[in-house]
Amino acid sequence: MTLMHPNFNITFARFRVVARSMSAFLLVQLPPENRIRIKPGTELHLSPKAQQALNGLESMSLSKQYADYQEEISQATVFIKNPNYCILDGNKLLAVLISFLYPDTHYLDIIR
Numbered sequence: 001m002t003l004m005h006p007n008f009n010i011t012f013a014r015f016r017v018v019a020r021s022m023s024a025f026l027l028v029q030l031p032p033e034n035r036i037r038i039k040p041g042t043e044l045h046l047s048p049k050a051q052q053a054l055n056g057l058e059s060m061s062l063s064k065q066y067a068d069y070q071e072e073i074s075q076a077t078v079f080i081k082n083p084n085y086c087i088l089d090g091n092k093l094l095a096v097l098i099s100f101l102y103p104d105t106h107y108l109d110i111i112r
Helices: 008-028 048-060 064-081 087-101
Strands: none
Touching: 008 048, 008 064, 008 087, 048 064, 064 087
């Protein structure tokens, strides 16, 4: 018999939103020519992997499991697609996601 904490699925879903958002962001910051985008404002050139990650993130909002996180997924997608952010802004995305998805988890305050 397996005992799971009643909030396991909720916690796992929140973590997956953060993980997939950060993965998509990092892949978008690595264009096909393998040069990291360190300057904001440069045009985004998505590799097939980056496009796949972004599509995967966007499709999460269609899943019943992630219905409670549609706003956070949408905000992450807008952030990731914004060419005014570069690899140096990854900590900002992480801070936004942590603030919305884990507001009462105070040991994560160092990230905010």
